[in-house]
Amino acid sequence: MTDRTAPQLPAATILGYPRIGPLRELKRVVEAFWAGHSELDDLEAQAAEQRRSQRTRLVDLGLAPDDASIPSDFSYYDQVLDAAVTLGAVPPRFAHLLDEDGALDLPGYFTLARGEGDVAPLEMTKWFDTNYHYLVPEIGPRTEFRLADDRVLRLFLEGATEGVTTRPVVVGPVTFLLLSKAVGEQHGEGAAPATAPPAGFTPLDRLEDLLPVYVELLRSLGRAGAPWVQLDEPALAVDWDVPRERVLAAAERAYAVLATETTRPERPALFVPVPYGSAEDALPVLARAGVEAVGLDLVRGAAPSPEVLAQLGDAVVVAGAVDGRNVWRTDLDAALARLQELEAGLPDGAARDGRLCVTTSTSLQHVPYDVGAERALDPQLRSWLAFADQKVEEVLALATALTGGPGAASEAFRTAADRRRSRFEHPGVRREDVRRRVAAIGEEDVTRADFAERAAAQAEVLDLPPLPTTTIGSFPQTSEIRSARARHRAGDLSEEEYTAAMRAEIERVVRLQEELGLDVLVHGEPERNDMVQYFAEQLEGFAATEHGWVQSYGTRCTRPSILWGDVARPAPITVEWTRYAASLTDKPVKGMLTGPVTILAWSFVRDDQPPADTAAQVALALREEVADLEAAGIGIIQVDEPALRELLPLRAEHRPAYLDWSVRAFRIATAVAGLRTQVHTHLCYSEFGDVIDAIDALDADVTSIEAARSRMEVLPELHAAGFARGVGPGVYDIHSPRVPSEDEVAELVGLAAESVHPRLLWVNPDCGLKTRRYEEVEPALRRLVAAAGRVRARL
């Protein structure tokens, strides 16, 4: 039963806040530390300083310092890695990093994320349907769990010492296990990979062994005086391979143990949000188990029915009414109406009595810090936006209105309504020319000739060897390139000088590829700051920010563009660079475009129309680009869709509709290509098992796909699905600075050749090379070409 002596949850809170620093300070110090340019002490001091200024900022914005409304969610790299390290789930290949007490220091922590020598890092994959990536814990039948790290406690105490009672945020046990990868035995240390897990094993089988560690963690927080802890359970909003009943039973069991093994105030009160989607069926389960507060995502999920609400007992309902994943000002009137509807299903005066609180739909880690920093943005567009700080204010305004009755916070409501009105009256938001062209796309426009016919025609013009080698597009972005781009942007480099600098780089990259012996060349993408932003900057309907960085993984940040209006392409984008590269060599040069789904996924998109409509507009603009590349004589065109899997809805019932529109968008973009033009696509960052049919339906001639870290796991799946087009499983993991040996690469190519017909197999890295250095890339590609040659010779 819920503990009635639980401290009150504040009327307004947020589930989490960005942590990379408003000017990416954390990124800079962590990377300086990795490069050996700063000491561990500096790094820790600067991180502490950042946490302090964040607490101060949130207090200034109106969150109270003394009621646990401020989350303690700092991470040096990733919250799932933090949980793994806290719970002692460090794979045996890293055992040498542990000290006598079994603790991992900060350099060791980074090694789990980045690998070292022959020791491969943890795999990385997308966090729900976002562009954030977490590190995948490896759990086997014998993984030993124990409270191995006191970071959660330390961070709470740090706030307390400075007069701020924070609310520690930890990934909850069910989500932790569902996000983990099942592994078998791991023998010894060093590079030895884990064996396959025993048949039927899933990490969720280890729940009973894991719970005591959470209990101990809760006790330590209770002793320190933490009134609340937030255990995030987003995995409850997802349909997994594990049956839903089993997931819910695990949640009930987990929280019954956590709520009753310790009682308040021996432990903090438990707040369990289920962000990123709807999980109506999970809320009563959590309440029944005895958690003091449940959180729901009112932006992605529906408001629970009155029947569900009636089953929540005394549990506080924390409603995520402000979108944690988008940058538009909230429609406060609409959000308030939803909150009031929710309140109507709860006992009278729920908001006033602290039974209903307001929060964000997810952590704000997915949005930038502050619209106020965007001085260069068009003032009208800026007035439509809310970043993390503005969202804190929106949450506060909603809580005030909800508890204070009509009239409270009326000014905030008036402003919000005015700004939204000005947004929808803007002529760029709705353009009839664009809408007419989208409406005119017919079936014949999205259908190409048969694959077999295309393949034959392409083989004739391209004349490639079996197992052709290629790269995914980008080459290392040197500091010279970055600085040329920056000086060009700042006006310090004329158009001519900039073009000359980029052409010189393209020439260098083309010569290098020829020297390495690659079969299909690329121009290297030096002109692109980012694969989405580059296109966004040249399409109408998009705007770029100056400081709008969000964490993608570890220290890696992206600056999503804002897609605010109807999309059109005023002029060709990539044609001149590609044509120039092609003029330098006799080998085929691949043109490189970013696909419509990825452009959507990695931008902040409009919230006033279905994404399917927005995707079709973007696709049409890309279709014009494909046609222009082809007309310029480019015979291979790659349209990257690394985010295809990322937007896959978390609940199975919503998936077919998504796959339909996303596939259609890709085909709008590419089906304009003639028979002889080879269309490639590229997918990375995720497991693609769930979308294999869609990959097939994209109808690309060649698909390159990340596969090195998982050692070709995706190939049997492709094979089983009857996929019979060209495929280039990545054989060089570019997410790690490690350079693989030729044997290693040859082994992966050999493995691939076992499940793909050699006529269809391509050899390429996992992804683009832009984040790597030439010192790594050159030897790695040399080995890749040699390895392909070795396997080719055996055919």
Ligand SMILES: [Zn+2]
């Ligand atoms: Zn990629």
